[in-house]
Amino acid sequence: xxxxxxxxxxxxxxxxxxxxxxxxxxxxxxxxxxxxxxxxxxxxxxxxxxxxxxxxxxxxxxxxxxxxxxxxxxxxxxxxxxxxxxxxxxxxxxxxxxxxxxxxxxxxxxxxxxxxxxxxxxxxxxxxxxxxxxxxxxxxxxxxxxxxxxxxxxxxxxxxxxxxxxxxxxxxxxxxxxxxxxxxxxxxxxxxxxxxxxxxxxxxxxxxxxxxxxxxxxxxxxxxxxxxxxxxxxxxxxxxxxxxxxxxxxxxxxxxxxxxxxxxxxxxxxxxxxxxxxxxxxxxxxxxxxxxxxxxxxxxxxxxxxxxxxxxxxxxxxxxxxxxx
Amino acid sequence: xxxxxxxxxxxxxxxxxxxxxxxxxxxxxxxxxxxxxxxxxxxxxxxxxxxxxxxxxxxxxxxxxxxxxxxxxxxxxxxxxxxxxxxxxxxxxxxxxxxxxxxxxxxxxxxxxxxxxxxxxxxxxxxxxxxxxxxxxxxxxxxxxxxxxxxxxxxxxxxxxxxxxxxxxxxxxxxxxxxxxxxxxxxxxxxxxxxxxxxxxxxxxxxxxxxxxxxxxxxxxxxxxxxxxxxxxxxxxxxxxxxxxxxxxxxxxxxxxxxxxxxxxxxxxxxxxxxxxxxxxxxxxxxxxxxxxxxxxxxxxxxxxxxxxxxxxxxxxxxxxxxxxx
Numbered sequence: 001x002x003x004x005x006x007x008x009x010x011x012x013x014x015x016x017x018x019x020x021x022x023x024x025x026x027x028x029x030x031x032x033x034x035x036x037x038x039x040x041x042x043x044x045x046x047x048x049x050x051x052x053x054x055x056x057x058x059x060x061x062x063x064x065x066x067x068x069x070x071x072x073x074x075x076x077x078x079x080x081x082x083x084x085x086x087x088x089x090x091x092x093x094x095x096x097x098x099x100x101x102x103x104x105x106x107x108x109x110x111x112x113x114x115x116x117x118x119x120x121x122x123x124x125x126x127x128x129x130x131x132x133x134x135x136x137x138x139x140x141x142x143x144x145x146x147x148x149x150x151x152x153x154x155x156x157x158x159x160x161x162x163x164x165x166x167x168x169x170x171x172x173x174x175x176x177x178x179x180x181x182x183x184x185x186x187x188x189x190x191x192x193x194x195x196x197x198x199x200x201x202x203x204x205x206x207x208x209x210x211x212x213x214x215x216x217x218x219x220x221x222x223x224x225x226x227x228x229x230x231x232x233x234x235x236x237x238x239x240x241x242x243x244x245x246x247x248x249x250x251x252x253x254x255x256x257x258x259x260x261x262x263x264x265x266x267x268x269x270x271x272x273x274x275x276x277x278x279x280x281x282x283x284x285x286x287x288x289x290x291x292x293x294x295x296x297x298x299x300x301x302x303x304x305x306x307x308x309x310x311x312x313x314x315x316x317x318x319x320x321x322x323x324x325x
Numbered sequence: 326x327x328x329x330x331x332x333x334x335x336x337x338x339x340x341x342x343x344x345x346x347x348x349x350x351x352x353x354x355x356x357x358x359x360x361x362x363x364x365x366x367x368x369x370x371x372x373x374x375x376x377x378x379x380x381x382x383x384x385x386x387x388x389x390x391x392x393x394x395x396x397x398x399x400x401x402x403x404x405x406x407x408x409x410x411x412x413x414x415x416x417x418x419x420x421x422x423x424x425x426x427x428x429x430x431x432x433x434x435x436x437x438x439x440x441x442x443x444x445x446x447x448x449x450x451x452x453x454x455x456x457x458x459x460x461x462x463x464x465x466x467x468x469x470x471x472x473x474x475x476x477x478x479x480x481x482x483x484x485x486x487x488x489x490x491x492x493x494x495x496x497x498x499x500x501x502x503x504x505x506x507x508x509x510x511x512x513x514x515x516x517x518x519x520x521x522x523x524x525x526x527x528x529x530x531x532x533x534x535x536x537x538x539x540x541x542x543x544x545x546x547x548x549x550x551x552x553x554x555x556x557x558x559x560x561x562x563x564x565x566x567x568x569x570x571x572x573x574x575x576x577x578x579x580x581x582x583x584x585x586x587x588x589x590x591x592x593x594x595x596x597x598x599x600x601x602x603x604x605x606x607x608x609x610x611x612x613x614x615x616x617x618x619x620x621x622x623x624x625x626x627x628x629x630x631x632x633x634x635x636x637x638x639x640x641x642x643x644x645x646x647x648x649x650x651x
Contacts, residue, residue: 161339166628169587169605170346173621176609177354250470257472258591262609276475280595285482286493293482297475304470312466 008317009310018309025303029120036110040117040270043108044089051082093282096291103291105275106282114270115295121271123303125186125256130249132191134241137199145206146229156203162196168258175259181266186259190252198244205240209233243314246307257300272296328640336633343625347618348396352389405619410611416619419604424586424623426496427593427600430516431585434523439578441524442531446574447567449532450539462536465529477522477595484518491518494597519596523589527581534577538570572643576635583631587624 009015028035061074090108094100102111144155171193178185209215210233218232253272259265260273263281267274275296279285284292387395399406405416449458468476485493491514492498498511542548543566551561581588586601593602601620608616 160335161342164335164339164629164632165343165346166584166587166624168590169621169624172590172605172609173617174350176612176614176617177351179354254470254472258474261472261474262591262594262606264609276472276478280478285478286486288482288486290482293475293478297471297479300475301467301471305467308466308470 009313012313012316014309014316015313018306018313021302021306022310025119025123025299025306028116029123032117032120036113036116038110038113040114041107041109042090042113044087047086047088049084049086051084054079054081056080093287093289095289102295103289105278105292111275111292111295114275115272115299118271118275118296119299121183121269122253122256122273122300125183125190125271126249126253126303128183128187129190129194129252129256130245132187133194133198133248133252134245136191137195137202137244138237138241140195140199141202141206142229142233145203146210146225146233155199159196159199159203163200167193168255171255171259172262172264175264183269186256186265187252189259190255194248194251194255198248201244202237202240205237206233209236239314239318243311243318246311246314250304250307253300253303257296272300329637332633332636332640336629339629340626343622343629344397344400345393347622348393351614400622405622406615408608408613408616410608410613410616416616419616420601420619420623423599423601423604426598427587427589427602428585430519430593430598430600431523431589432582434520434527435578435581435585435588437520438524438527438531439574439581442528443535443571443574445528446532446535447539447562447570450536450543450570451562451566453536453540462532465532468525469529471526472591473522473526474591474595476526477519477592480518480522481595491515496599515598519589519592519598522592522595527588531574531577535570535574538573539566542566542570572639575642576639579635579638580628580631582634583628586627 010019057078057080059076059078061076062072063074064072066072090100090104090110092104092108093106094104096103100110100112102115105111105114140155140159144152171189174193175186175189178189215228215232218228223232256265256271257273257276260267260271261276261280263277265271265273265277267277273296276293279289279293279296403417405420408414408416408419411419445461449462452458481493485491492511494515496512496515497503497508498515501508501511548561548565551565556565589598589600590602590605592598593600594606597603601623605617605620607613608620
């Protein structure tokens with residue numbers, strides 16, 4: 001079932017393009033130390049050159065002749081090497097050049113390197129949030145949809161309430177209260193404001209599956225609940241859960257960039273959002289530094305597009321009406 | 326009627342939850358944001374410090390439940406506290422100045438993108454084999470994945486910095502007399518770029534919603550019958566297909582009206598447009614919690630009421646829901 005799903009995903013042109021695009025960014029994230037010419041926060045290059053040959057000086061400190069058969073001589077040898085240390089500070093706010101393909105920022109950090117390293121942080125936060133929300137909403141959906149009863153009433157009610165409370169303002173307000181800044185708090189904030197919609201969607205899928213013949217047969221054969229849920233229902237939810245995973249991940253990458261841009265994230269971490277935050281804080285726009293604020297946005301959009309393309313394909317697979325006639 | 330009452334109950338409860346979130350969030354956060362804030366703000370006047378203490382409930386030894394009761398009473402009376410970054414302006418006054426700008430900007434944008442998006446969506450579904458349709462759909466799906474605020478930055482760069490067609494920042498020309506013709510003109514010029522950002526970034530959603538609904542409806546048997554009968558195509562398109570496909574878009578429109586207050590948050594921040602979003606940006610930067618809470622409350626209330634209105638609209642428009650509700 002799962003294998004078939006991935007086979008269809010690869011055979012669809014749209015999702016193949018999407019998967020390649022996503023694969024490219026994942027590769028960049030993994031290989032960041034290899035691809036980026038400098039560490040993200042480096043602002044100078046230090047070169048140390050040895051001058052000339054090392055010189056060895058010897059001096060005799062003392063001589064002693066305790067007897068005719070023995071003499072003691074104490075030497076001191078000093079090895080002197082001369083070095084020259086050159087510190088090349090990166091230029092501040094430099095235009096793109098051979099040394100810095102995307103120029104440098106206000107602190108002299110290489111922007112291309114920051115973009116490459118930022119891929120790591122932004123992708124990690126996006127995919128982690130996607131995973132977190134998908135697991136959370138799948139669990140809630142299965143619990144409420146399959147078990148029904150009080151659990152269903154409570155979960156559905158809480159979902160409906162959280163669903164209508166606007167997400168972005170809530171996210172901003174919560175983030176403003178959080179004193180701890182880091183990857184995990186951001187994932188939690190994004191995840192805890194992002195679960196209601198997927199939960200509702202997945203729950204309705206569980207409800208339809210629950211009444212299909214094959215599930216009824218399995219139940220009347222006396223299969224254990226865990227078997228029915230994990231072997232009969234869950235495999236049939238893969239496509240819709242995957243779609244939710246990609247949609248949530250995209251929303252999370254956008255959400256992270258927005259929070260960071262407002263200055264509510266950790267501004268000392270290098271991510272696509274914080275590059276934009278510093279660009280805005282240093283008036284990159286009004287000094288015409290397009291190389292500073294254009295690339296992070298384009299990267300976000302490309303990752304987003306890859307998710308959208310994959311989801312288009314999933315839609316077409318599960319809804320034949322959308323397929324090209 | 327039962328449907329109506331249930332929706333009304335949900336509205337009341339969600340309003341209550343939003344109000345309570347405002348009260349409990351700062352008190353539940355790990356790391357004690359109140360203390361952290363007080364330590365950082367030593368240079369404030371004693372009265373300003375008092376508003377911070379009041380906002381976090383540090384000014385009394387009353388138990389939480391008593392504080393909560395007082396908070397609910399104050400909120401119901403419309404007393405939202407005092408902004409401490411704009412001390413001693415009450416929060417409600419700050420909101421009164423900012424609201425018209427947000428509502429004006431977002432209201433116009435919502436109407437524009439809903440109507441244009443729906444019409445384009447109908448066209449894209451009707452002629453979906455054409456190149457133009459797939460290019461339009463592809464283009465707007467791509468635009469949709471750009472961060473809102475980044476599109477704003479790009480527009481500022483090209484249209485205000487490079488081409489100098491539009492002014493940067495603010496919502497009107499400070500030198501023009503308020504209410505005069507030139508002032509109104511400056512309002513239009515200042516609003517053009519933020520409006521463009523919002524319309525461009527929200528258009529895609531309307532187009533895709535309408536297109537997908539329309540494609541689903543076009544596959545129905547009664548459309549095939551209408552085609553077979555040889556009815557005029559234009560009539561099938563507008564009276565048979567579009568009319569039946571538009572309901573989710575109309576619901577979406579009603580719901581998006583709730584976002585006239587909070588929908589342009591980030592756009593306003595980028596353009597320094599003096600609406601609610603920019604207020605929130607300043608409140609966040611100044612750690613002005615009373616102002617932040619009030620803004621969240623306003624946005625939530627607007628969204629909740631619009632959702633309620635959308636549910637009622639569906640009840641009136643859709644016979645399936647209407648009859649099921651009886």
